[in-house]
Amino acid sequence: MHPGLYxxxxxxxxxxxxxxxxxxxxxxxxxxxxxxxxPAAHVPVVELENDPVAART
Structure with a gap:
């Protein structure tokens, strides 16, 4: 197990x-x-939804 933080x-x-x-x-x-x-401060969700190539990298 890896203890982490949200x-x-x-x-x-x-x-x-x-x-x-x-x-x-x-x-x-x-x-x-x-x-x-x-708000999604650390993951650009809208950008990734609109650019499938960027979402894979």
Whole structure:
């Protein structure tokens, strides 16, 4: 098992900074917020829906 953190509470920070925070507290996994209840700060959902090639990379 890999203890991790859901990134929604860090939505005002850049993804790289969010991952650094998670690593610094000793966790080794993140669950990226993709929206619905909160804005998708770390995953450009609309862009990925409109560009299938980008979604695969």
């Amino acid at each position: 990134t929604a509470p860090l939505h005002k920070r850049a993804l790289a900074e969010s991952i650094e925070i998670v690593a610094n507290i000793g966790l080794d996994a993140v669950k990226l917020n993709t929206g619905r209840f909160l």
